[in-house]
């Protein structure tokens with residue numbers, strides 16, 4: 001099995017896939033901490049369904065590269081969602097939006113698709129491509145570039161994101177441009193969601209965003225250490241998941257999420273036994 | 279010119295007016311206590327002063343070169359969520375955020391300012407502890423240190439002593455009184471009228487009837503009598519003695 005792995009790792013497309021996977025995992029974990037703490041875990045879920053619907057539209061329109069349609073539309077939705085969140089029933093609106101997007105996406109694909117294998121297409125958009133190795137080279141480059149941008153933006157805005165997440169009212173009263181930073185957060189989240197769709201598919205993105213943050217919050221008690229730990233855990237799980245998936249031929253998205261879930265469960269057990277500082 | 283001049287202010291939510299016709303001024307170095315029953319609109323007034331919500335009418339004017347963002351704020355408890363992973367140092371430093379502008383990181387002076395304020399509040403030994411694992415009194419000190427990082431001029435405190443034991447409450451009052459002596463203007467919401475008349479220089483009472491004036495006037499007013507039925511006179515004497523000593 002080791003031999004098989006070593007053989008695979010020699011191919012550049014395998015290396016690309018691993019790098020892209022790890023970058024995406026890194027990005028989603030960084031913003032995941034904020035999403036969980038702002039109680040917005042479901043936004044990731046809702047947005048991923050929106051991304052699914054736009055992808056369906058892109059497929060219907062036969063766009064050569066669907067990113068150019070999916071990305072702006074998802075960002076637009078993210079901005080609107082973050083705007084309306086203070087109003088009452090935000091969660092119900094979100095749930096409605098997310099199922100509507102899902103339904104229309106599937107409908108479009110079924111009615112208009114020229115592809116012979118509609119259910120295969122739907123399945124891979126929902127659960128991620130069965131093999132990440134089918135990524136095209138330009139996808140890889142775009143993914144890598146966007147991930148780097150996300151990480152840089154996150155580092156530059158780190159202190160502001162903390163201030164806005166910890167106590168939005170105080171930050172606002174002290175003259176911080178809260179709306180501006182919320183906008184930055186929502187745009188970055190949308191970018192991450194679209195990127196992560198390539199890796200794990202739209203139904204599993206929430207897991208990629210939430211699990212590492214929850215795992216880290218079990219162990220550490222300061223924002224910096226939680227963020228760093230979540231990033232490390234996420235990259236590790238993604239790498240492990242992808243290696244397992246390549247050697248065993250399992251679907252890549254669900255394998256990564258399974259690893260994430262197992263790591264979380266183990267952390268819960270260990271911290272409980274150690275009498276962790278829960 | 280006063281730091282804050284409030285004229286004919288109306289507050290409320292979605293055009294439902296809760297308080298109207300508020301007029302008062304706050305001068306540099308004042309210690310204003312806002313009192314009134316639950317739900318009378320004290321927190322709403324504070325949020326309006328902070329520009330967290332729009333006034334439904336009237337005006338808030340700032341003088342003496344006080345900028346909009348030079349107001350420190352201590353929110354009413356439970357405004358901050360439980361089990362948020364953040365160390366005391368991170369929380370206090372976040373008070374410097376507004377000074378940063380577009381700079382991504384805190385400067386050395388800002389870190390020093392945070393350290394100094396932690397020392398001032400006697401929490402420098404807790405710097406690495408998790409905020410949500412501290413006791414209520416310690417948490418209030420952390421938030422006070424954070425507010426001091428945002429400004430040295432005026433602090434708005436929303437019920438800073440609620441839920442604290444008598445000893446810690448006294449410490450908290452002393453702490454705030456010290457800050458006031460150092461020149462920080464204080465606006466505090468409190469249900470503790472006895473303490474309010476002991477420490478404050480001015481009282482704003484909101485509710486079915488509105489009163490604003492110095493604490494001496496307050497004790498003589500019908501609103502003050504209502505709240506301090508028997509020992510009002512005694513309080514007044516003690517309070518004025520305290521004032522003389524200063």
Ligand SMILES: Nc1ncnc2c1ncn2[C@@H]1O[C@H](COP(=O)(O)OP(=O)(O)OP(=O)(O)O)[C@@H](O)[C@H]1O
Nearest residue numbers: 291292296314315316317318319320321322323354
């Ligand atoms: N977000 C809101 N939307 C609509 N009405 C609100 C909102 N928050 C408070 N109110 C109403 O405004 C009134 C004043 O509330 P406020 O919180 O200012 O009272 P308070 O004087 O601070 O009371 P307490 O002493 O309990 O803190 C209350 O009647 C309350 O029901």
Ligand SMILES: [Mg+2]
Nearest residue numbers: 320321354436
């Ligand atoms: Mg209140």
